[in-house]
Amino acid sequence: MTAAAALMLTACGSDNNAGPASTSASGAASSSSAECGGKNSLTAEGSTAQQNAIAEFNKVWGQVCAGKTLAYNPTGSGAGVDQFIAKQVDIAGSDSALKDDQVAKAAERCGGNEAWNLPLVFGPVALAFNVEGVDKLVVNGDVLAKIFQGQISKWNDPAIAALNEGVNLPDAGITPIYRSDSSGTTDNFQKYLGAAAPGAWTKGAGKEFQGGAGEGAQKSSGVVQAIQATPGSIGYVEKGFAQQAGLPYVQIDSGAGAVELTDETTQKAVDTATFKGEGNDLTLDLDALYASKEAGSYPLMLATYEIVCSKGYDADTAAAVKSFLTVAANEGQANLSAAGYVPLPAAFKERLLKSVDAIA
Template structure:
């Protein structure tokens, strides 16, 4: 997978301490996340954390989860004095490669490890499979610039046709049917897409494949395939382009839209319009199915992006921590489990302010069971 740049802009509200910790432990990042108020990094859990294992853990990969990792690291160091995660946000593909090579303790990735690379990972893990643990979720907003239109409603079908150039005007009958009672202008639509290689683009196109399989005739991938509109570099560029272009619409991380004060559309998933909130994104996460039984929690993305559950906002990015199910040295296994457990419990308190979605309880319990099952060599 190509190196993604969307995660450098995913979080929208880290504390100064969290950013400082990340900058001390990570290299090669060009984080351009907007500034915001500090999250409550203390989290919500009150129980004492299991702080076993070595003090320093290493990880590399997804830039999408970079700012969430900073929040988790801050909380872990508070709960477990002397503990620190060194996370290098070089992109998902690089993270998986470094994990397979045994150069880091786990990888962050915006896609599950699979096929030949999964077989290589099993060799690295002493003959044991690697597990995909979805720990960080972030919603994507459909930001728009239409004067006088509040509460715009769109669905997968209209979005697919807009970003392929088949719907070109805001008063198109298909859009009007979703927005009864609203006065839509006779105005050209300008789709704004990411011109750089982007995991946001990949997941947006995967959403269109799942939600509008008859209308979206293109493929997914880190490069935009739709063929309509104007490109902009990185998430900050998408927001700026939407702000500067009347009649435009673009896909961008919620934190950026909020920071810029740009409105974003509700999505009708087939059960009525849904506003983007932590609660509605959490409902989509809870509706997601896993690709298989057991402790490997790779997601069936069609079940996430194609959900029709009432009140579920479907356009949510999932990123994984890729770990050895067994085969770690005991000190490493204990430390990896400690970090991930704190992240899934106490670390959730700071995520909303940083532009992510806290894990819903039902999903979190399944995740914690897998984390607890991580083993080690004798």
């Protein structure tokens, strides 16, 4: 299974937009801060949102530390956490931090030690759409909440038309596309709706979609395929997947004008994110980001975490986990923008490396 997962990771990496590693990454063996000890192979499972970022990290890790590889199985955040708790993988990839009911189970898996949520990369979530004759579309939180609850069901609805003056919106039905598997992207999308449109979104958050409207699809790739195949559809998916598929995605108006999803607008949003605590667990508070009305800031973001044991690994596994995370936080960030992600700000990176160094 590990071999198959490694092959899957290689395939995922081959069709992303990250391109070859930079000269500084590929030649960094002598200058990298990473130790290259521990076992040569790690296993991880979870978020499909981060699979292209993990492919980049894995490639660079093998360049910095010859012979090292991580086999990543992109089954979704919920499955990744379950497999981590069950001791089937060394690392869980998740687009949301451990929930209260998972913390004790994760600690048990780690030999009675705390499991840490360590954000490695930020990823903007795109609202990709397939509407005949429309290549530019503006929405806001209220409209999105009502679309994904089924209260707005036509593309020429007055609420959408008011945001798209001069656009010839068709008298056609809307089909929302959502993740049918347990997904951290779903959790972040629903948290955004709750913060951006508290009067309209009444369904709460969580890794299972609560909106009750539309059609479900498995994994990020399944959402993209469903949007491509369904005229009149709109769905939430990580920017890199929409970008690779050539799908258009919406601009979001949070009250200060329509904002495109670009490197600049997502970086501005990331700058508003904060940590929830002062320790080595780096769970982020994104509520202020989601509710922000700041001009030029794209608010629909997720932080993708690696969930690891603070203690409780055997020595070879602990050394390898630290090596992988150190390379990912340093050399691995260089090519993320081209793959649709936002590299870690310097202050986040400093905190992250301190936590990685504390893994025992």
